[in-house]
Amino acid sequence: MTPAPIDFYFDFLSSYGYFASLRIEAIAARHGRSVRWHCMLLGVAVMKVMGLKPLLETPLKGDYVLRDYARYLRRHGLELARQVSDPMMDPRPAARAFCWVKRHHPGREGAFAHALFDRYWRLGRDLSLNDEIGALAGPLSLDRTALVDGAESEQSRRDLRDAVSASLERGVFGSPFLIVDGEPFWGWDRLPMLEEWLERGGW
Amino acid sequence: MTPAPIDFYFDFLSSYGYFASLRIEAIAARHGRSVRWHCMLLGVAVMKVMGLKPLLETPLKGDYVLRDYARYLRRHGLELARQVSDPMMDPRPAARAFCWVKRHHPGREGAFAHALFDRYWRLGRDLSLNDEIGALAGPLSLDRTALVDGAESEQSRRDLRDAVSASLERGVFGSPFLIVDGEPFWGWDRLPMLEEWLERGGW
Numbered sequence: 001m002t003p004a005p006i007d008f009y010f011d012f013l014s015s016y017g018y019f020a021s022l023r024i025e026a027i028a029a030r031h032g033r034s035v036r037w038h039c040m041l042l043g044v045a046v047m048k049v050m051g052l053k054p055l056l057e058t059p060l061k062g063d064y065v066l067r068d069y070a071r072y073l074r075r076h077g078l079e080l081a082r083q084v085s086d087p088m089m090d091p092r093p094a095a096r097a098f099c100w101v102k103r104h105h106p107g108r109e110g111a112f113a114h115a116l117f118d119r120y121w122r123l124g125r126d127l128s129l130n131d132e133i134g135a136l137a138g139p140l141s142l143d144r145t146a147l148v149d150g151a152e153s154e155q156s157r158r159d160l161r162d163a164v165s166a167s168l169e170r171g172v173f174g175s176p177f178l179i180v181d182g183e184p185f186w187g188w189d190r191l192p193m194l195e196e197w198l199e200r201g202g203w
Numbered sequence: 204m205t206p207a208p209i210d211f212y213f214d215f216l217s218s219y220g221y222f223a224s225l226r227i228e229a230i231a232a233r234h235g236r237s238v239r240w241h242c243m244l245l246g247v248a249v250m251k252v253m254g255l256k257p258l259l260e261t262p263l264k265g266d267y268v269l270r271d272y273a274r275y276l277r278r279h280g281l282e283l284a285r286q287v288s289d290p291m292m293d294p295r296p297a298a299r300a301f302c303w304v305k306r307h308h309p310g311r312e313g314a315f316a317h318a319l320f321d322r323y324w325r326l327g328r329d330l331s332l333n334d335e336i337g338a339l340a341g342p343l344s345l346d347r348t349a350l351v352d353g354a355e356s357e358q359s360r361r362d363l364r365d366a367v368s369a370s371l372e373r374g375v376f377g378s379p380f381l382i383v384d385g386e387p388f389w390g391w392d393r394l395p396m397l398e399e400w401l402e403r404g405g406w
Contacts, residue, residue, distance in 0.1 A: 045263070049263060050261050050263060050264060051261075052256075052261070058253050058254075059252050059376075060248070060253060060371070060374055060376035061376055063374060064374065064389060067387070071386075074406050075406050171267065173267070184267060189392045189396070
């Protein structure tokens with residue numbers, strides 16, 4: 001029996017989600033698992049459902065997150081154009097483009113998610129612009145017009161709403177958030193625990 | 204030159220603070236460090252300063268914390284009388300008793316913190332009761348009356364207020380919260396990163 005995939009939930013706005021995206025496939029592969037990619041929206045989960053403030057606007061924690069971001073980059077040799085304190089993009093167009101690829105090119109949504117994360121964080125681009133979404137089509141051999149139109153389509157809007165609802169129903173409240181065999185793990189700093197869970201088959 | 208101690212901030216109400224208290228001295232010893240114990244109050248830092256809800260009353264996250272507590276206990280073979288969902292004690296008498304020991308028996312506050320954590324979490328007792336504070340005196344060779352009176356004294360009330368203010372000035376907002384050579388680490392799931400920081404001398 002093939003073991004179930006790891007469900008990986010993320011928001012493109014989330015630096016910790018980005019960091020986890022760089023490691024999750026290697027972790028999964030070490031344990032014969034695949035990754036199922038799911039977008040969610042922190043603006044809905046954290047601000048609307050949980051009633052919390054954005055991280056950087058939370059006293060004390062905001063300063064910590066800035067520092068934590070900088071030391072993660074130093075530690076892993078990442079050079080990113082985007083600072084965590086930069087103005088955030090509207091995450092919905094990128095999330096809808098992801099939904100469109102997932103529906104119309106299933107199996108390629110992981111590569112597309114990597115490309116979106118990379119363009120937002122490493123290159124510092126604003127993916128709420130059609131041209132920025134469109135620029136991802138070529139390298140992934142997608143049709144540019146179909147992708148840009150798809151990201152704006154009613155179907156993708158419905159798909160994103162459904163994805164966000166489904167994530168909340170599974171108890172997903174952060175990014176990254178991982179579920180393996182029904183067991184939830186929140187935060188990139190829980191990746192070692194997730195890996196131990198995979199090794200032991202739970203406990 | 205002796206390396207600086209690790210500053211360890213905790214609230215006795217915090218299960219994650221308790222878990223970290225069980226490991227911090229071994230981590231420090233592996234790197235030739237000692238531990239400086241500091242109490243803080245989540246009720247002030249999280250609820251008043253940060254303006255957040257208590258963890259268990261936060262939608263979605265509350266359920267996750269219950270599950271996370273149970274799996275930590277299973278993984279580490281801990282049998283604790285207290286459930287994380289049990290009514291919480293008023294943390295101030297225990298924190299004041301800790302302040303009293305720190306002032307009047309310096310060097311023994313670490314052992315006393317262990318005893319308080321153990322009695323609250325493993326035995327499930329309510330340390331806001333004088334008798335429960337007093338019961339800790341014998342095993343630690345402290346004078347019972349002096350301890351119980353000390354925990355109620357004006358001096359200890361001032362010491363606790365000062366300790367909480369000092370923690371906020373250093374940016375401490377959770378439990379556990381650790382500072383090593385000026386670098387802050389929040390949460391027991393950051394203990395591996397703290398240990399890597401000690402090993403590498405920072406980065």
